Amino acid sequence: MPNIFVILVLFIALFTNRTLGVTYGVILGILLDLFIGKKIGITAIMLGAIGIIGSIFDKNFSKDSRITMMIMVMVSTIIYEVGMYFINYIIFSINVEIFEFIKILLVEVLYNIIITIIIYPLLQKAGYYIENKYKENKILTRYF
Amino acid sequence: MYKNKKSGILGIILTIIILIMLVILTNIENSNLSYIENVASKLVVPIQNGLTYLKNKINGNSTFFTDINDLKDENKQLKEKNSQLEQSLRELENIKTENETLKEYLSLTEKFSKYETIPGYVVNRDISNYSRTIVISIGKKDGVEEKMPVISDKGLVGHIISVDDNTSKVQTIIDSGSSVSSLMSTTRDSIVCKGTLESTSSLRAMYIPTNTTIIQGDSIETSGIGGIYPKGIHIGTVEKVVNTNNNIDRYAVIKTAVDFDKLETVLVIKNK
Numbered sequence: 205m206p207n208i209f210v211i212l213v214l215f216i217a218l219f220t221n222r223t224l225g226v227t228y229g230v231i232l233g234i235l236l237d238l239f240i241g242k243k244i245g246i247t248a249i250m251l252g253a254i255g256i257i258g259s260i261f262d263k264n265f266s267k268d269s270r271i272t273m274m275i276m277v278m279v280s281t282i283i284y285e286v287g288m289y290f291i292n293y294i295i296f297s298i299n300v301e302i303f304e305f306i307k308i309l310l311v312e313v314l315y316n317i318i319i320t321i322i323i324y325p326l327l328q329k330a331g332y333y334i335e336n337k338y339k340e341n342k343i344l345t346r347y348f
Numbered sequence: 349m350y351k352n353k354k355s356g357i358l359g360i361i362l363t364i365i366i367l368i369m370l371v372i373l374t375n376i377e378n379s380n381l382s383y384i385e386n387v388a389s390k391l392v393v394p395i396q397n398g399l400t401y402l403k404n405k406i407n408g409n410s411t412f413f414t415d416i417n418d419l420k421d422e423n424k425q426l427k428e429k430n431s432q433l434e435q436s437l438r439e440l441e442n443i444k445t446e447n448e449t450l451k452e453y454l455s456l457t458e459k460f461s462k463y464e465t466i467p468g469y470v471v472n473r474d475i476s477n478y479s480r481t482i483v484i485s486i487g488k489k490d491g492v493e494e495k496m497p498v499i500s501d502k503g504l505v506g507h508i509i510s511v512d513d514n515t516s517k518v519q520t521i522i523d524s525g526s527s528v529s530s531l532m533s534t535t536r537d538s539i540v541c542k543g544t545l546e547s548t549s550s551l552r553a554m555y556i557p558t559n560t561t562i563i564q565g566d567s568i569e570t571s572g573i574g575g576i577y578p579k580g581i582h583i584g585t586v587e588k589v590v591n592t593n594n595n596i597d598r599y600a601v602i603k604t605a606v607d608f609d610k611l612e613t614v615l616v617i618k619n620k
Contacts, residue, residue, distance in 0.1 A: 239483070288478065
């Protein structure tokens with residue numbers, strides 16, 4: 205199954221600013237935890253982290269290229285899932301099954317990348333529209 | 349005169365021949381002549397059909413305009429009737445599904461009659477790929493509390509991890525954070541069944557005593573140790589035994605009795 209929440213939070217963080225990205229991540233995470241999570245806060249922490257990572261990506265990479273976007277989604281999905289697994293391991297003392305974990309993670313990353321490829325034109329259009337609203341004076345540090 | 353006489357005889361002969369021919373023809377069986385009839389009918393029937401069609405069309409047209417209003421009324425009535433029938437069909441289907449659900453509840457309650465149970469159904473499943481919790485439709489209002497065991501008609505499902513007024517979250521036994529203390533039904537040896545990421549229908553039985561033999565197909569049930577699950581609830585059967593170099597860390601794969609992908613109705617056990 206793909207993880208669309210990661211894409212959503214990353215997208216918000218990339219095109220708005222860090223505060224908004226983290227806020228949306230944490231709120232979405234708490235809602236998810238309330239609805240289905242085992243403990244309240246785990247998803248919130250990790251989606252908040254994705255918000256921070258998104259803003260770091262925003263400062264360092266271009267959002268115009270499909271490839272960089274795909275890599276950003278890939279990296280943030282991996283960070284999110286590894287973080288979730290690590291926190292779950294600490295709290296619930298689950299069995300560590302690295303091989304199975306990586307297998308599921310790869311499928312999930314693949315799904316997320318495919319979704320990014322499909323919705324990329326939409327993401328870019330909507331993103332720049334939002335960006336113009338939120339970031340009037342954006343200072344570009346460096347673009348690759 | 350001669351000519352006339354001759355032609356008179358010829359006429360007589362011809363007449364006789366024709367008459368004889370007629371007698372023969374009328375005496376021949378019909379079947380021998382049917383091909384001639386066939387040819388004739390083949391020539392005539394299409395034309396006849398066409399004419400009849402035209403005639404019918406012309407006749408029909410005269411009544412077409414008078415009938416159209418009647419037809420409209422009839423159509424309206426039929427449509428109304430159709431919608432009524434569809435509605436009643438839907439109602440019947442609803443009743444049917446309700447009946448099935450109630451029957452399922454009844455059989456569940458009968459099966460686990462020694463426990464006081466609350467029936468409920470699954471309303472949500474986990475979106476994550478790594479945890480397998482479910483949300484069920486009963487909550488505090490129905491008397492559900494944390495750490496109550498959850499079962500289905502086939503066997504053990506899991507236990508309640510959190511409750512709100514109308515729903516509760518259940519950590520299933522296949523969740524990777526879950527471990528259930530259990531017994532092998534034949535040897536009565538105590539093992540621990542843990543959930544794996546590997547599949548949604550199998551558990552890993554660990555801490556198997558070194559001196560015991562595991563039988564494939566052996567039934568696994570809860571041991572009652574740990575305080576959450578009561579003793580004797582069926583979990584599943586031994587699918588295979590994975591032997592490692594030493595006997596200490598060998599494990600068995602347990603196939604769960606419950607099909608978690610198709611789980612719909614559950615029972616929460618109230619008294620332990």
